[in-house]
Amino acid sequence: MINNxxxxxxxxxxxxxxxxxxxxxxVSFYVNEGEFVTLLGPSGSGKSTxxxxxxGLTGIDSGNLEINTPLHSSGKNKIAYMPQxxxxxxxxxxxxxxxxxxILKGVKKEDAWEKVKELIPVFGLEGFEEYYPNQLSGGxxxxxxxxxxxxxxxxLMLLDEPFASLDAITRTNLQxxxxxxxxxxxxxxxxxxxxxxxxxYLSDRIYVLSKQPGEIILELEINLPRPRKxxxxxxxxxxxxxxxxxxxxxxx
Ligand SMILES: Nc1ncnc2c1ncn2[C@@H]1O[C@H](COP(=O)(O)OP(=O)(O)OP(=O)(O)O)[C@@H](O)[C@H]1O
Ligand SMILES: [Mg+2]
Numbered sequence: 001m002i003n004n005x006x007x008x009x010x011x012x013x014x015x016x017x018x019x020x021x022x023x024x025x026x027v028s029f030y031v032n033e034g035e036f037v038t039l040l041g042p043s044g045s046g047k048s049t050x051x052x053x054x055x056g057l058t059g060i061d062s063g064n065l066e067i068n069t070p071l072h073s074s075g076k077n078k079i080a081y082m083p084q085x086x087x088x089x090x091x092x093x094x095x096x097x098x099x100x101x102x103i104l105k106g107v108k109k110e111d112a113w114e115k116v117k118e119l120i121p122v123f124g125l126e127g128f129e130e131y132y133p134n135q136l137s138g139g140x141x142x143x144x145x146x147x148x149x150x151x152x153x154x155x156l157m158l159l160d161e162p163f164a165s166l167d168a169i170t171r172t173n174l175q176x177x178x179x180x181x182x183x184x185x186x187x188x189x190x191x192x193x194x195x196x197x198x199x200x201y202l203s204d205r206i207y208v209l210s211k212q213p214g215e216i217i218l219e220l221e222i223n224l225p226r227p228r229k230x231x232x233x234x235x236x237x238x239x240x241x242x243x244x245x246x247x248x249x250x251x252x
Pocket of ligand 1 (some may be wrong): 212
């Protein structure tokens, strides 16, 4: 299945330094159309840097990058990026922050708000529509950012630890939700996490990065049946993947 599909993204032998600091070493990976791919790696291994490279926020020293997504009218690639740090606009209410990508696309404010209203309960944000970001918890801001990224409707979503500061139940709910929408809307996802379990549960394939400078040390295909529910985490196959990834991260 993987070989015949079209790639929406590929990095080939990418090297990246920040001055004297080598951050990425010969990094190569790809994401197929409709695929859910995760980068798993220790802090400082260059995961967020990879996202900044893909979105053009920073350059590379050598290697190359191919992006094959539809273009915006501006000529830029249509990629939705949820950075690790939330980027909600402090002067806009929650609902207006979330509706922003729709409004930027030219959707009328009332129509945008209708769409936002439907999804607000899914993200557990009902009752907070009129709040400003500084009145929200860290997890709420994260969910609002995720919702906004989702509403941008690009076919490649880059999600940088979107569930990092959530409680266990909300996290599991949002993971299940993400799998549902991913399957329904057939988007390609490149996901970053520190969590081995989250990576296995969500992904078609996982790339493990070494500690700095980040190198791809393992590519693992996850052949668990879909649709997946969180109870799959107790299965023997799941445990087997967990062990492989754990060993790889520990450098065995
Ligand atoms: N703008 C920058 N200038 C200089 N160094 C940078 C810059 N951005 C990132 N770095 C360095 O690059 C390295 C990789 O950072 P990056 O944010 O990509 O790591 P990460 O894998 O996302 O880590 P984490 O899991 O903690 O989010 C770090 O050592 C960091 O200090
Ligand atoms: Mg990061």
